[in-house]
Amino acid sequence: MQENDGKYIFGVVKVGDKGQIVIPRDARKIYDIKTGDALLLLGDQKGMALLKTEIIQNAIDQVMEGLPK
Numbered sequence: 001m002q003e004n005d006g007k008y009i010f011g012v013v014k015v016g017d018k019g020q021i022v023i024p025r026d027a028r029k030i031y032d033i034k035t036g037d038a039l040l041l042l043g044d045q046k047g048m049a050l051l052k053t054e055i056i057q058n059a060i061d062q063v064m065e066g067l068p069k
Contacts, residue, residue: 001026023050
């Protein structure tokens with residue numbers, strides 16, 4: 001793993017027969033990813049990103065708190 005100013009390179013992963021990848025141990029540790037966690041896969045023409053769904057849920061909760069009831 002290489003780190004530069006909070007940005008990481010974890011190495012190369014391969015896609016298995018069922019389309020699965022293994023998230024490297026260092027990445028799971030840094031981002032606190034545990035068995036059973038839900039991840040959201042986002043993408044555009046340049047690439048893909050994985051986010052823990054709790055990050056999105058927290059953002060939605062903050063927006064909802066600011067709305068009048």
